[in-house]
Amino acid sequence: MPAFGFQPHDHADCIRTTLAQADAYCAQHKLKLTPIRRRALEILLAEHRALGAYDLLAVLAEDGLGTAPPVAYRALDFLTSAGFAHKIEGLNAYIACAHFGADHSPAFLICTSCKSVAEAETTATQGRLGEAARAAGFTISRTVVEALGLCPQCQEAPCA
Amino acid sequence: MPAFGFQPHDHADCIRTTLAQADAYCAQHKLKLTPIRRRALEILLAEHRALGAYDLLAVLAEDGLGTAPPVAYRALDFLTSAGFAHKIEGLNAYIACAHFGADHSPAFLICTSCKSVAEAETTATQGRLGEAARAAGFTISRTVVEALGLCPQCQEAPCA
DNA sequence: GCTTGATATGTTATAGTATTACATTTAGCA
């Protein structure tokens, strides 16, 4: 599955499908996608961009779903634990998962100009990082892989 | 150069050599390794661990080199810009560079038990992340690659 | 239906990380 988010696509469908998948996944795994959690996911899905916890909170507050920081952080904890969202460490921000369901090691391509983010797959224990880890006798449990740079659109139109 | 930091080594020499290299590099590039900056690097070098900005500041304060946050953040800006230190995004912490001088794309192996950190090399534009970027038409300027897990020592003695 | 325990939410306060802004000093150079 290629990196997603920079190519134009039917994004309304993108949102609809993911929410439906999340509903199904939660039903199957006895997780509760409560109104706050579901709306938080929907907000993250609105754009292929990362949102700060307080940005998310501001939108939840507009909807009357809570005003205090724990509201946002609890929703984000749930979504990230369930694999519905990821934290972008380099931005202290959160984004909906684009490779739903799979237990995966995400890698992000982050455009420093337009702030859009695409999620690609990596294999944690393969590749050069895996090699380095094996050579050092290190056991990987989680990886953070993020690339900062320019997306195709912003390379062509730097001032956009 | 293999990942470093987990293997026992002459660490006093490790510090001495790096400081000397930093002195030389600054002389050559007309950068000023002022007392605050030099001491900050020395503090980061003291252990192969990442230090928070405020931890660094606390030590600088003991030495009478400043008490306000900008003191630490300015020193860290200088050190990271010069390539003498790196930020570990996943920890909001900073560590001295273990591959001095080279303009490189560091990858970190971070032990979640003992907090030690080893720095390995990666090539930003090669490997799987590079492939994903090329496929997406994305131009990488900087990468964040961090692996969380257990170092050799902590795998053997989980309670240490 | 009621009890009960576990999960989720409401709310306040606080901890931890980082930057802005502006005054002052210092270092390098004409």
Added chain:
DNA sequence: TGCTAAATGTAATACTATAACATATCAAGC
């Protein structure tokens, strides 16, 4: 010496995240 740019001193503030505890909701199991 006088000028300029860089570095430092300092206060205030912004941004990110968690702790702690009260209350409410839900899903069994009786």
